[in-house]
Amino acid sequence: MGLYVAPDGNYGDSEDIVIVNNEGFDEHFYNYLEYATDWLRPLYAKWFEQNDHDFEQSEDLPWACSVCEEYLEEERNN
Ligand SMILES: [Zn+2]
Numbered sequence: 001m002g003l004y005v006a007p008d009g010n011y012g013d014s015e016d017i018v019i020v021n022n023e024g025f026d027e028h029f030y031n032y033l034e035y036a037t038d039w040l041r042p043l044y045a046k047w048f049e050q051n052d053h054d055f056e057q058s059e060d061l062p063w064a065c066s067v068c069e070e071y072l073e074e075e076r077n078n
Contacts, residue, residue, distance in 0.1 A: 018042040020049040028055050031063045032072065040075055047071060 002014035022029075029048050036044050048068075058064035 016042055018046045020045045022049075026055065028063045028065050028068065031061075032065070032068050036072060037076075040072065043075060044068075044072065 004014040004017055005011040053067045056066045058066035058069050
């Protein structure tokens with residue numbers, strides 16, 4: 001168990017917390033982060049940091065990316 005306390009006032013359980021370098025993260029990352037369920041967010045952020053991919057237009061939403069869609073779909077079903 002652990003606790004994280006951030007200077008913006010947020011605090012909470014630090015278990016499974018991830019810190020990523022978001023340099024170069026674009027709009028589609030933040031949209032998916034928002035859209036992912038809580039437990040999936042840290043996994044997704046870490047994956048995105050380590051997975052260098054260009055935005056690949058998918059059906060549905062204008063910001064939908066087929067690479068991210070596939071990853072999130074897989075994780076959800078795990
Ligand atoms: Zn993507």
